[in-house]
Amino acid sequence: TPLSRFQPWPVDTPGGRFYAEWDEDTPTTRDGQLIFFFQFLKAGGRWEQLMEHCPLNYSGNRGSGAHNVIGTVLLSVLSGHWRYAHINSVRGDAINPPLLDMQHTVSEDTVRRAMKRIPEQAGLKWLQAEILDCISPALELPWILDIDTTVKPLYGHQQGAEIGYNPQKPGRPSHIYHSYFVANLLSLGVKVLPGKKSAASQGMAGLWQTLEELPRSRWPTFGRGDCGYGSETVIREFEDRQLPYLFKLRHTPKVKVLVSDCMRLGSSWQDSGDGWQAMESSIKLSGWTKKRRVVLVREAPA
Secondary structure, eight states: OOOOTTSOEEEEETTEEEEEOOOTTSOOOSGGGHHHHHHHHHHTTHHHHHHHTOOOOOOSSSSOOHHHHHHHHHHHHHTTOOSGGGGGGGTTOOSSGGGGTOSOOOOHHHHHHHHHHSOHHHHHHHHHHHHHHHHGGGGGSOOEEEEEEEEEEOOSOOTTOBOOOOSSSTTOOEEEEEEEEETTTEEEEEEEEETTOOSGGGGHHHHHHHHTTSOGGGSOSEEEEOGGGOSHHHHHHHHHTTOOEEEOOOOOHHHHHHHHHHHTOGGGOEEEETTEEEEEEEEOOTTOSSOEEEEEEEEOOO
């Protein structure tokens, strides 16, 4: 007979087996659902693998312990925090730490010092490997790669803060996020660069490093991006790797002439559905080494 929802039911977590109860008279809280996320971490072996490869190490019997530090960070992130100072709000949590096999939570200062103990390259390699291992099974299905750059204005003194391209807050130091996404699904990775490195080509090294860690069978069907990626440098990198791409083009004089010429060819436009028409052509822009195929799209005439 299935257990009644009013009876405790067993939940296996990294900290062992616990029992959850449903109480209809108590308001639902954010923390009350964490036990089921911890069950997910246990079922997939994610927490054990994360800690097994963690580059944070302590010697002696007075260290905080990697489990306690990383567990505190996880609890803070799951609580929606985005600053070190917010960590103090989970210091009094006596319920969730045992579910992660933690002895206790640690302070924000302990977390800061722990992050400094992790060598930068080792930490990045560890996180990137864990991210790819989590999502790579989903990449067996056909998927589209979205690449983009985002300006993140900064306040105060932060490493890599530089005054560069920043249309929303000119003159404000910033970081540039070069992001790689599985379209409409999840993030594949982000490369954080100083504010002066806003050019699309600056983030391509991080993209290829990420993709080359995946078997070719899990590469995207094609990559797409805005007009910032329509340069010879970026296009050649895609072509050399035989990865199809779809990039927008800036309205340069040659593009405007092409659009004008194609608009006069009314009978050559083909219906592409949802009230749109498309036409194929080719163009060789300044800085390109050869002609390339382009697709023009317009609203169907009334």
